[in-house]
Amino acid sequence: MTTKEITTEKGNTYxxxxxxxxxxxxxxxxxxxxxxxxxxGELVDGVEPDARKYECDCCEKRTVYxxxxxxxxxxxQIE
Numbered sequence: 001m002t003t004k005e006i007t008t009e010k011g012n013t014y015x016x017x018x019x020x021x022x023x024x025x026x027x028x029x030x031x032x033x034x035x036x037x038x039x040x041g042e043l044v045d046g047v048e049p050d051a052r053k054y055e056c057d058c059c060e061k062r063t064v065y066x067x068x069x070x071x072x073x074x075x076x077q078i079e
Contacts, residue, residue, distance in 0.1 A: 003016060015037075016075050018078075047064060
């Protein structure tokens with residue numbers, strides 16, 4: 001997995017995940033529900049696939065999203 005930074009139209013900068021197809025499949029079809037913090041780039045355990053705006057344990061921002069949600073939003077990339 002790698003990351004890339006994006007800047008929204010409002011000027012917010014986020015750290016976005018970029019997975020290979022195998023990495024994404026392992027994460028989403030496994031038993032672990034993981035999400036991603038767009039602010040600090042941490043992978044967060046215990047996050048439902050459709051989660052939005054959960055609080056991150058590391059940076060305390062409400063920018064944790066489920067991986068499937070990020071995919072539907074066009075933020076998560078699969079190479």
